[in-house]
Each structure stands twice: as C-alpha cells, then as structure tokens.
Amino acid sequence: MLVATLSKRLLRVGQAKRCGLSLRSFSDAKDKDLVLTSIDGDTGVATITMNQAPVNSLSLEMCQAITTAIKEVESQPEIQSLVLASSLPGVFCAGLDITELHKPDEKRLTDFWHSFQQIYFDLYGSRLATIAAIAGHAPAAGCMLALSCDYRIMVSGAGSKKPSTIGLNETKLGIVAPSWLGYQYIDTIGQRQAELGLSLGLLHQPEQALAIGLVDELVPREEVLSRAQAEAVKWGKIPAKARLASKMLARKARLDHLAATRKEDNDFFRSFVTNETAQKIIDGYLQSLSKKKS
Numbered sequence: 148m149l150v151a152t153l154s155k156r157l158l159r160v161g162q163a164k165r166c167g168l169s170l171r172s173f174s175d176a177k178d179k180d181l182v183l184t185s186i187d188g189d190t191g192v193a194t195i196t197m198n199q200a201p202v203n204s205l206s207l208e209m210c211q212a213i214t215t216a217i218k219e220v221e222s223q224p225e226i227q228s229l230v231l232a233s234s235l236p237g238v239f240c241a242g243l244d245i246t247e248l249h250k251p252d253e254k255r256l257t258d259f260w261h262s263f264q265q266i267y268f269d270l271y272g273s274r275l276a277t278i279a280a281i282a283g284h285a286p287a288a289g290c291m292l293a294l295s296c297d298y299r300i301m302v303s304g305a306g307s308k309k310p311s312t313i314g315l316n317e318t319k320l321g322i323v324a325p326s327w328l329g330y331q332y333i334d335t336i337g338q339r340q341a342e343l344g345l346s347l348g349l350l351h352q353p354e355q356a357l358a359i360g361l362v363d364e365l366v367p368r369e370e371v372l373s374r375a376q377a378e379a380v381k382w383g384k385i386p387a388k389a390r391l392a393s394k395m396l397a398r399k400a401r402l403d404h405l406a407a408t409r410k411e412d413n414d415f416f417r418s419f420v421t422n423e424t425a426q427k428i429i430d431g432y433l434q435s436l437s438k439k440k441s
C-alpha cells in the first residue's frame with residue numbers, strides 16, 4: 148500500500164509513476180499543472196496545491212482541475228485527509244475568474260457555474276477531512292473554498308503592512324453571493340456576523356477572521372502549510388465513518404438542497420450575469436483591477 152511502503156517524502160504524481168507506484172488515477176502534469184497533488188507517504192495526507200498564476204482565480208478549467216484532483220484523492224481508500232493550499236505567495240484564491248463573467252458565451256457560462264457548484268459538492272461534501280492552508284488573500288469564491296473545508300488555518304496578519312484578507316465581498320462588487328454560499332457563511336460564523344459581512348461586503352483581516360470564527364487558527368506564513376498538514380494527520384486519525392456522519396449532520400441538508408435546485412441556480416446565475424447591468428458592473432470591475440496595476 149502506498150502509505151505503508153514509502154519513506155517520508157512528498158510525492159508528486161509524476162514522481163510516483165516514475166517510482167513504479169500505482170497511481171494511475173491521479174492527474175499528471177497536464178492542464179498546465181493548474182493544481183498539483185502530492186501525498187506524504189508516511190502520513191497518507193494528500194495536499195492539493197492550486198497553481199494558477201497570478202491569483203488562482205477560478206476559471207472553468209481551474210474548477211474542473213480542482214474537482215478532478217479531489218476525486219482522484221478520494222478514490223484512494225487509504226487517504227483520509229487532504230490539505231488545500233496555494234503555490235502563490237500572498238494569494239490563496241482570488242475567487243471566480245471574472246473574465247469568465249465578462250461578455251460570456253452562454254454554453255461556457257453554464258458549464259462554468261456547473262463546475263463551480265461541483266466544487267461545493269466535492270469539497271464541502273468530501274468523505275475526507277479537509278484542511279485549508281490559507282497563506283494569502285481569499286475573497287469571495289476563494290473564501291468559499293476555505294469554508295468548504297473542515298478546518299481553516301490562515302497566515303497571521305501580525306506585523307504585516309498589507310495583511311491578507313478573507314470574506315464574502317460580493318455585495319461591494321454589486322453582485323450577490325448565491326444562497327448556498329451565503330448559508331455556508333451563516334453556518335460557519337453565525338447569523339449576525341454573516342449578515343454584517345454579507346451586507347457590507349466585508350473582507351476580514353486574519354485577526355478579525357479568527358475573532359468571528361471564520362478561520363480556526365493563525366500562524367506565521369512559513370508555518371501555514373506544515374501546520375495544516377499536521378492538523379490533517381490529527382483529523383485523519385478520527386474514525387472515518389463517525390467523522391463523516393458528523394460532518395453530514397451539518398451539511399447534508401444544504402448539499403441536498405443545491406442538488407435539487409442545481410439547474411434553477413444555474414439558470415438564475417446565467418440570467419443574472421448576462422443582464423446588461425451586471426455586464427456594466429463586471430466591465431467596470433475588470434477595468435479597476437487592471438488600472439490598479441498601471
């Protein structure tokens with residue numbers, strides 16, 4: 148068995164193959180390595196690292212790559228826990244790729260939202276214990292990725308001139324988070340904090356995020372990944388069936404609801420985004436992002 152036979156080293160999938168290990172179901176170096184999957188041979192902890200420069204924004208392909216990586220890890224029965232991380236300094240995930248929403252092709256837009264919903268099903272509903280290693284900004288759908296995990300470890304803001312932020316800031320952009328994402332927020336930080344955060348489109352600095360329960364721990368930047376992997380070991384030792392049943396107590400009704408209304412949710416999203424007013428907002432927002440650079 149993989150976890151029993153490997154010495155303590157991290158394996159990328161390509162390396163595993165070269166070592167003659169049976170990992171044929173894992174994604175290899177295709178899709179420009181939008182995500183990288185590694186497994187610690189000693190602990191059996193898998194790490195999925197988002198790797199789409201400059202900001203890990205969630206394009207259709209990125210959403211699909213994340214889902215594929217989760218499914219591939221889940222298909223390995225000896226793996227019980229997963230860390231979701233970013234390879235980019237300072238950014239966990241910048242949320243949806245806004246260019247997907249700008250003057251979209253309707254078919255691609257439908258597929259795009261479907262693939263984003265799929266991450267919710269696969270990560271929020273995963274049989275694995277999931278730990279988010281948030282070493283940078285996590286706005287909007289980036290926050291959703293973190294909320295979909297079981298435990299969140301964020302880089303501390305102490306001493307940083309420009310601390311990372313996390314939150315559902317859609318309102319500030321003139322758009323509204325979908326209800327299933329809103330409920331993830333409410334279920335995690337409680338009704339009052341979620342109402343404040345959603346209404347005002349707040350992005351929280353790490354210390355605030357810890358205070359309202361949006362993240363569970365803060366650590367120095369250089370410790371985020373190792374601390375997340377250590378936490379994943381702890382979670383991986385909890386009896387798996389009992390752990391999953393407990394997770395589903397809180398999440399099953401939410402997952403079932405989106406499953407039942409998935410098409411409606413997608414139809415609403417498509418009509419919302421293709422509306423002229425929304426397109427103006429998206430156009431303006433894209434310009435503001437590129438102006439920031441110049």
Ligand SMILES: CCCCC/C=C\C/C=C\CC/C=C/CC(=O)SCCNC(=O)CCNC(=O)[C@H](O)C(C)(C)COP(=O)(O)OP(=O)(O)OC[C@H]1O[C@@H](n2cnc3c(N)ncnc32)[C@H](O)[C@@H]1OP(=O)(O)O
Nearest residue numbers: 201204241242243244245284287288323325416436437440
């Ligand atoms: C009533 C019922 C309603 C039901 C509603 C149903 C449907 C509703 C419809 C829509 C819901 C939509 C849900 C949306 C969720 C989202 O995720 S929207 C995306 C929100 N994300 C953001 O606002 C983040 C924007 N980015 C940043 O703030 C910063 O980039 C950063 C993450 C803080 C990093 O800053 P940094 O200084 O390091 O980098 P730059 O800003 O210089 O960016 C570098 C480069 O990347 C481009 N870029 C950044 N973010 C995005 C993005 N999200 N998508 C695409 N591209 C992005 C940026 O433009 C720069 O590009 P360059 O100029 O070409 O280098």
